[in-house]
Amino acid sequence: MQPPNIGDIAPDFVLSTGRWLSDVRGAPVILAFHEPGWDPARADEIEGYRHLIQAGEEPQRVLVSNDEPAAALYGAARESAVFVLDGRGRIAWRHVAGIDPVESAAEIAALGLQTNGDGVRTAWSRRGFVATAIGAAVALTLEPTFGRAQTAAAQLPSGGTTTGAAVGDAVPVTLNVNGQTITLNLEPRVTLLDALREYAGLTGSKKGCDHGQCGACTVHIDRRRTLSCLTFAVMQQDKKITTIEGLAASAGATGDSLHPMQQAFIEHDGFQCGYCTSGQIMSATAMVGEPWGPGDDDVREAMSGNICRCGAYPGIVAAVQEVRRNGGGQGR
């Protein structure tokens, strides 16, 4: 079967969730089919995804399928293929291996993509990138044996039971970030901060000193505040990681609602330039759950690992104290 053309209504089929593809209309969707053995978690594949985004209308979801009958409907049986569907369920763009050429500059322009010359970072939003990473994780879930096969069990000379990889090799690293499971291919030396910012597109956690002295990179790991610059991502598998992007939702907020601590920082001018703010807020929300005394001095001591170059400390203390008086604002 020939693949549907741009402008056609996307052929409907039942997703692995049991819903029909047409049920998820209303927002753009990336639909990816992968051939057996294809690893969408590979960094270069994700790089390719960066070309898929329409300016001004970001795909909200990435659906990855190895459903062969469905792939056949899209002319992609045993091929890798990517379709971008607009909110009305029409094909907005496609790339089917073996049929469509690698996208040229003209085609990218035709899709309204914004490029900045050294890649397409401006066209690829944080949300889109996260969605792709989630899609990659879905694909790996569909084929659980793939990816793990690369994690060779390194038999030690005397027969240990540890796993590892050769020096310099990237290994699949599965992280639970903000309630989503993502799998990234990372060298063991990639810190959690770099994994979040450079591979998962979660740039809310900031890199200040990169040596554990400023607190800008603070995230929660298993509900505790930690410095993402001083731990390797490969060590944080099987843990629950919360970043500033997921903080409000972790406290039950929906939509654009903020975490009480975020709101308090706004109301008390707890920042000026904003660079340290995500780290301050992540540190503050965890500090509220620690057994500190009630005073302003306790806040200053507990928050001393978060440096603010602008000197917004009075506002930060006021914000933290307001949240503490109001019962804390849960969520890690």
Add this chain to the structure above:
Amino acid sequence: MISFDYISAADVESALRAASTPSSKFIAGGTTLIDLMKLDVERPTTVVDVTTLARRDASLAAVSELPGGGLRLGALAHMSDVAWDPRVRDRYPLVSQSLLLAASGQLRNMATMGGNILQRTRCSYFRDTATPCNKRDPGSGCSAIGGFNRTHAILGTSEHCIATHPSDLAVALAALDTTVQVRGTAPRSIPFADFHLLPGAHPEVETTLRPGELITSIDLPAVSFAKRSLYLKVRDRASYAFALAAAAVAVDLQGGAIRGARVALGGVGTKPWRSHEAEAVLVGKRATEATFRAAANAALAGARPHKDNAFKVELAKRTLVRALTEVSA
């Protein structure tokens, strides 16, 4: 940072095997190791993750009771867990205080007991690979001697190294006669006083831990008067800084007389500095300022300041006097 082979240890035996190569390092909290790897000061080719050991043996990350009234601090227990533990706060206040006055809330959630006592010096020349340093590059010389040495040690120095030991916890542990439990080819116990080494001619060798050995716990003995103890830390800013001077003290007071005393100093020594000299002055005396001053003079009698750190002699004395005054009040 150079590439390395990452191994997640399933059990102590495989961790020890994996770390048997000379260029391997254990990693737990990672707060010192990763910092120094980014600076190329540490360049391990194999990194063995021991945090996973606690899945098999939870006691490695816990605080537990020892027969006779002591406490065992699991090597993988986080600084924050030990600092806030009610038994530690009640029976060994100086240990809890030394932890809460160290690092930051985030770092205390990451760093472990074992890693804490193995942390490397903050000497800026040790951390800068462009400068000679006998500790980092044996035989290359000491840049701090004759260089900028305001934060450096005045006790236990040698002509090869004057780097300060940075740990606060280790100073409290030195005061308490703790024991370090180690697993290697055979389990062994190392008295805390024997754990850290003076720099001498080999500042690159910092402890008596043998290659491939793994700390499993730090054991606090029952000390009847440890409830009356204090860790006092003086630094350049109010919080989140390494000590310029610190004192860990415990006193056994009976009707104004000192029956027993423990004194250790931080921020001034090349290793956690137990002062038996100060203790000898204190025991049998009345708890007065004159007694405390005499003890402080005894503790610092061997001090050898350099160009920028002579102020530490008097600062350490006053820190110790104040700590003894507060704990005796």
